Amino acid sequence: MSKRLVSMIAIGATALAAATLFFFKSYKPQPDLPPAAPVAAGFLHGQTVRMLIVGDPFSIALRAGARELGRRAGGSIEIEVVGYNDVRRLTLLNAQDQHSAYDIVSFDSVWAGEYGAAGVLLPLNDWIKASAATIRPDDFLEIGYRQGQFKGRQLGLPIQPHPELLWIRRDLFEKAGLAAPRTTDELLAVAKRFTQPAQGQFGICWNGQRGQALGQQMAHFYAAFGQPLLDAGGRPTLNTERGIAAARFAQSLLPFSPPDVLNMAWDQRPVRFAKGGCVMTYEWAARSYLVEEDPGSQVAGRVGYEAAPHAPGAKPVTSIGTWSLGIPANIGARRDIAWPFLAWLTGSEIERWLAQQGNGGMPRYSVMRDPALAQRYPAFQAVARLGSAGQLDDWMRPAVPQWPALADVLGSVYHDMLRGESTPEQAAARAQQQADALFTAPAK
Structure with a gap:
């Protein structure tokens, strides 16, 4: 070796x-x-x-x-x-x-x-x-x-x-008389209702960490708004109305997310959810052991597993x-x-x-x-x-040779946006420019 x-x-x-x-x-x-x-x-x-x-x-x-x-x-x-x-x-x-x-x-x-x-x-x-x-x-x-x-x-x-599902605290939803959110608008409304910072409770956890974690999350948000990352010819399609709407959705999640969400990735979000720190989280289905079988989990047996919410008018789709x-x-x-x-x-x-x-x-x-x-x-x-x-x-995460670099572009450009360094429109334009360069150069 x-x-x-x-x-x-x-x-x-x-x-x-x-x-x-x-x-x-x-x-x-x-x-x-x-x-x-x-x-x-x-x-x-x-x-x-x-x-x-x-x-x-x-x-x-x-x-x-x-x-x-x-x-x-x-x-x-x-x-x-x-x-x-x-x-x-x-x-x-x-x-x-x-x-x-x-x-x-x-x-x-x-x-x-x-x-x-x-x-x-x-x-x-x-x-x-x-x-x-x-x-x-x-x-x-x-x-x-x-x-x-x-x-x-x-x-x-x-x-x-x-697939990456939306996990929810079924017990809290039932107590509040609420149904699981089906659309992105409903998710924002429910997340706002459950956010209680003084009690250490936030509405939603998700991948906000710079790089691959946020890049994959943004790909799923694009899908929620019906926007593929590539067109039929394999060219990037990031700077579109639906792409900008997906960026605005990510931005809208921030007030209802834990303060450290921009450092949160696959392992942090289910652990936070298991400790009662958030009422909903995006997470992959097979990782449910972290909340259902971990002796330290505070939510075992109280979790509902739902489809990923989609934008109003968009086709329901959950990434697998x-x-x-x-x-x-x-x-x-x-x-x-x-x-x-x-x-x-x-x-x-x-x-x-x-x-x-x-x-x-x-x-x-x-x-x-x-x-x-x-x-x-x-x-x-x-x-x-x-x-x-x-x-x-699985169309929202295209398995092309450029995928790792494309995910890094999404996870970097939109991380800057979430930190307040650019607007959704500016971020989408910058992501498009960087992605175009990836697909112009020979795949590595």
Whole structure:
């Protein structure tokens, strides 16, 4: 392993979010019930599989069950868990080395374009075709499976698909006689009503942190107003009336948000919500363990999971993303270990067992239909409802090679706006100018 990669691993290890680390300490996994019908038990023949994964629910499940999974596979599993930005940086750095330090890496669906264009991951198509009867691609949630593709190449298999929902304090809404907000106007009105700074209670938490966090949040706000980030020809469409309206919406949230919202990201907002600091929060469905199963949560059993509000007159849509597992292209001969392990790990029986261990982002229909799991993960009742209504989609975060840079543009320009350094109109124009430059230059 290169010195550069070792250095980055050290940085990534210390960058794990406090929320995830706290949950590792407090979470009590289910008893080690053996996975049913493991495929080719003992196929690792004493070898170790090395994984690089992000600190999300599926990593909790994998860490909780690593010893049992290793035993069943006939070897051992080494798991490196890092933060969101670090897992991408480490994967890209690893791709520059002659030999991969990892057998399996996790990737967000929005990176599929970047990884595919750069040849970071091995295409799995031939293996999947040869093992279709056991892989059962049609059992995966269609959009989750598709999000692991780039130009027809399947770069990974889904481990955790989930949408960003609006979580609400159902108990407080019922006490006030209020329905969950369906539109952005209703959300602002409800957030204002519940904001009580003297009591440390605010109406809404969201990703306001500069960079990727706010960039993704702004992409979802654009979608709420019916504005794609790219047109049909793949060109940026940020400086539009609907885009400016989305910027004004973000600005309008500030009076009803915690004072530190511009430093808030994925890990801070659910923890604040779990402590009663906000009455609503945007958050990804599979992360509901932070409020439902954390012994320190003050809101367990009192949470409602709702569709993302849309602007009046706009089509309802909730963003869905997927974490997938792929095999580094520079893995060499170890591909003969990595692929059987990946196929086994993402099979329905192991996925069901991982759900029992804490992964609420279930990627297979056969697992989602389990009544006990549906009861344990109430957020996924909302996911099923939205899916049936055709309200889950992924166009708001286009998986193009320029996506990480585009998200940084959104997360920087609009952060300046939220700090009062520009107007929504000025910010949209500046974002458009910077985004145009990204799509003029060759994708990196």
